[in-house]
Amino acid sequence: MIGSYSPALDAEAISVAAQLLKRLGIDDVELRINSLGGPECRQKYNNALKEYIGSNIDKLCDDCKDRFDKNPLRVLDCKEEKCQKIIADAPVVLDYLGPECKEHFETVKAILNDMGIKYSVDDKIVRGLDYYTRTVFEFVSNGIGAQGTVCGGGRYDNLIEECGGQASGAAGFAVGIERLLLVLEAQNGAFEAKNEMDIYIGAIGSAGLIKGQGLTYRMREAGIKAESDSVGRSVKAQMKYANKIGARYSVILGDNEIAEDSVALKNMETGEQEQVKVSELLDTMKTKRK
Ligand SMILES: [Zn+2]
The missing domain is CATH 3.40.50.800 (Anticodon-binding domain)
Known part of the structure; x- marks a missing residue:
């Protein structure tokens, strides 16, 4: 979905994903959302995060030491216990949002409320990809043993321009097909009945x-x-x-x-x-x- 900077587009991408999962008969998923802010907020946050993680780098796993050099944000995705302890006290991106990004996120939440779509704000969701701006979201399933993200997405306002296109607001999502099939299997073939x-x-x-x-x-x-x-x-x-x-x-x-x-x-x-x-x-x- 492209061509809009309005928070309505973020909410629409989320609602389409929610509807898709619902139609597939997947109901044991939780929606988690977060905002990464625009480039300015992101820069401020990155600096704060770099400083914090840099000062704790000795306590992190080897993977995270690598991740830290490439992109400190990715350290937040680490599942290692010793890293989790550090991550728990890391600066939170929502605290670094400027007034416009804050308002954008508040409006996305208001639209979701109005749509009746349940969600929780999870400031640890960063989606691991650099191209996201402002809203990011994940549908997480608890039904496949280990917690897994079935579907994830968000807004990526700079992606089209970075790929050589005209600057344009955009939002979207991707579904992990293998995860999806696992969830469906765990739900006893609800897929076939509803299809x-x-x-x-x-x-x-x-x-x-x-x-x-x-x-x-x-x-x-x-x-x-x-x-x-x-x-x-x-x-x-x-x-x-x-x-x-x-x-x-x-x-x-x-x-x-x-x-x-x-x-x-x-x-x-x-x-x-x-x-x-x-x-x-x-x-x-x-x-x-x-
Ligand atoms: Zn780690």
Whole structure:
């Protein structure tokens, strides 16, 4: 999400991530947020942190001694017990925010409150990456043994410019797919149950593939849960997949179906088939969705 310096964008990125996790059926995650401030606040904080950690460097692990030279912020991510003791008393970035960054963070929190999204402020979240500015956030799961970050992100106002683009406010997030799968597994396959599909749109040949992708996109736009083949499976494998994802209906689009504007719409529960115009498949599905 780019093009805005407004705190609304930070909140939107967080809310989209929250919604994504919710839709995947992941509910045992905690949202933690923090603000790293803009470049000026960051500089002041970095100086304070350098001074503090520098004066305690002998008590840190070897990794942290390396980290300290590269970026003192990364020391804060260390899980070693002896480092944790030092980290606990380290200066806190929130104390170094200037008035504008403070207000920005307060507004992000106010919007989240209004959205009904629960969070806690965790001043130890620094995301380990240098390109973040102001808001950073993590969705942390307790359901996979060791505590793990399932999804993390924030604002990165300087990233686009640093990569050679025009200066532009931006915010976003990334999801750790492997962590995500672990969480889903720990939740006893809630994923499959909640991933029930309205229709699977299979394809034979490239015309079917193109048509199928277009239809899938337009159905999703209309709120219909549709999925199509994007990996070139055989028809048999496609039907097997349609069963696996719990599709309620399926079609297979090929050259004939497209030429004749007619396709067999199969009810996957009863096995019944009805002929439907390809050009009217979207409207037909609108009447059949749950
Ligand atoms: Zn360490």
